[in-house]
Amino acid sequence: MTLLEQIRQPIDTALRECRAYMRSRMTADDPFVQSMLDYVIDNMGKGVRPLLAILASRLHSSQPLGERTNLAAMLVEMIHTASLVHDDVIDESPMRRGNPSVNSRWGANSAVLCGDYILATAFDAGMTSGHYDIPTYIISAMRELCCGELVQNECNRTSTMSREVYLDIINKKTAVLLSTSAAVGAVAVGASEECVTRMAEFGTALGMAFQIKDDILDYDVDAQTGKPSCNDLREGKITLPLLDVLERAESSERERLMTLLKAARMDDDAVEQLRAEVVVRGGLQAAERLMDDYMARAREILTAYPASEVRRSLELLCDFVAARNH
Ligand code: FPP
């Protein structure tokens, strides 16, 4: 059994029901739009956010999980899905999870509209369900995601970055939605405010570690991410491994590395040279150390709960995030 299968085991039935719920709500009358939607949903990936929402519901309730948890899980997954469809347009990325991105299949204009359609349909289902507190709880995560992406774009454009800004960006673009996923899972089953806050903190720590891992994997030419490697360098994006190296470099060295970063937008040799510098100068190890700190924080938060198979799944999810190569 793979680690992910082990994590999913205690909530297998709930996950199956959630997938069926998602399929039944994410529909289109138009066959072309439906085919796009099917393509995106068939390509959805690991489903970490719904997994987190359902585990958080299960951790706080022994009752059968119902529509509120399904709705919470669907909304966080659809925000994530739509954001990646838009992200691939912004990054002009040809691939997502080993398949052609929506923009490379149908063009950027249709990909933007497809992302919009996904969000509109998901929140339509959210509001017509009558469980207003769930979409209300989740919606601010979408603002943060957009804000994180906007600040990141501006940093790429101006080739600037600081540790404070980097941490703020990854919090907004990734950790907030994982935090929301865990917290809203608890909200869905009426958990106390204390538990909701605890789940939000767990999701934040896990999410920070998750994005740092993503940024490390971008440097790994052997990683099976289904995306081209060193994409960040090609986009002029300064993430933690390079940032750490820049912080420690003397000013003349820093200038040389920044010149390489500028060249990396068009020149594969510059990409490889910069990647090698980051590796040799210990940028990946430094990033791993910070990732481990966040992971330790996430694990510590879970110790507030008595041992159970659901708590075990959340602990294994931490292992999975730290060890993944995709
Ligand atoms: C992936 O980052 C992108 C995100 C985590 C967020 C993208 C957010 C937006 C495009 C804002 C719009 C939001 C909504 C809700 C439509 P990455 O480029 O570092 O990762 P990647 O390597 O997987 O592309």
Ligand code: MG
């Ligand atoms: Mg991207």
